[in-house]
Amino acid sequence: MPTITRKRRSPPLVGRFYDTLFSDPLLGEFWGEAFANCGYWDDGVTDGHSAGNRLVDESLRTVPPxxxxxVLDVACGHGGTTARLLEHFPNAEVFATGIDAxxxxxxxQNAPAAHFEVASPLSLPFExxxxxxVACYEAAFHFDTRADFLAECARVxxxxxWLVMSDLLMLRTTGYMPAANYLAGPEAYADVLRDAGFSDVTVVDITTPGWRGFRRALTxxxxxxxxxxxxxxxxxxxSVVWSYVIRFNVLVAARR
Ligand SMILES: C[S@@+](CC[C@H](N)C(=O)[O-])C[C@H]1O[C@@H](n2cnc3c(N)ncnc32)[C@H](O)[C@@H]1O
Known part of the structure; x- marks a missing residue:
């Protein structure tokens, strides 16, 4: 039986955005009530749920099961990513955190075999x-700051x-990302990972199968x-606002 412990409130603007997004029936239908990410739209992927699974698959290419x-899934949303991680690692103990109970x-409900906990990504309740x-799909750009989160990943x-992530690189001025998280591109992202103590760093630009594929499919x-x-x-x-704000969608892999 999954356990959900400790309550914590979401930051106001981003919290309201996700309250709306996760309660929208159309988006729920698009993502099969499991994901809230751009996904990975390559050959044969025709729906949001499969695109979410494909993103997790793609992120794990270099991880030997x-x-x-x-396993820890940070900011797991509705748990589609957690469920896919359980499929990849059926013998592993899988934990997932989020900021919203x-x-x-x-x-x-989507990943009943996992252990869930409400927790800040900057202060993970683990030894x-x-x-x-540690996995984190399309959430670290929100964290205040991403660099502090990477230090926390290095600790746990x-x-x-292995650390695997998908992330968005946005304009400095958006209210959805602290200005300190601004990065000009994938190379700058790789430098931040190395500064946080990671090696074997890869940051792949997936803007076309990711963000652009998502926009096309959702439209x-x-x-x-x-x-x-x-x-x-x-x-x-x-359409106008988000295409202006989002500069890159990246897939990250690194080792502690
Ligand atoms: C785009 S969704 C991704 C959800 C899930 N990882 C997925 O791929 O389906 C971003 C998630 O980050 C969470 N989030 C946003 N800001 C946060 C913050 N400052 N601290 C922790 N979680 C945050 C949101 O509540 C949401 O669940």
Whole structure:
């Protein structure tokens, strides 16, 4: 039986954004009530749930499953990523954290074999060197700061342990990302990982199969819905604002 302990409140702007996003029935249908990320849209991927699974698969390409006994999924949202991690590592103990207890309740339904805890990504309630793998999909750009989160990942990972992440690089001025998290591109991201004590660092630009694939697929999905489902103004605003704000979508892998 999954356990969800400790309550913590989301920061206001981002918290409201995710309250709306996770309670939207259309987006729930798009992501199969499990994911909230751009996913990875390559050949054969035709829906948001499969794209979310594919993103996790792609992130684990260089991680040998036989070395993975304890896994942590940070900012797991509705737990689609956690469920996929359980499929990759069926013999591992899988933990997942989030900042919002409501999201974790849904996550526990999607990944009942995992252990869930409400916790700040900057102060993870786990012992040093206690994980073989830490994953974090499309959330670290929000954390205040990403560099502090990477230091926390370095603390909870054992020597040689793996860090895998997808992330977004945004304009400095957006309210959805602390200005301190601004990075010009994948190379700058790799430098930050090395500064945090990681080696074997790769930061791959997945903007085309990730963010652009997501935009195309969501546009197609919404176009098939009744016109009243979403106002034209909302559709245009979302499209214009987000295409301006998001500069890169990256996939990160590194070792402690
Ligand atoms: C884009 S969603 C990704 C969710 C999940 N990882 C996935 O891939 O489906 C971003 C997640 O980060 C969480 N989040 C946003 N800001 C946060 C913060 N400052 N601290 C912890 N979590 C945060 C949100 O509540 C949300 O669950």
């Amino acid at each position: 036989e070395h993975i006994a304890r 409501g999201q974790l309740t849904q996550a526990a 040093a060197r206690s994980f073989d793998l 990972l054992r020597a040689g342990g 197609r999905f919404l176009a098939g819905k009744p016109p009243s489902a979403l106002s034209m103004r909302d559709q245009l605003m979302a």
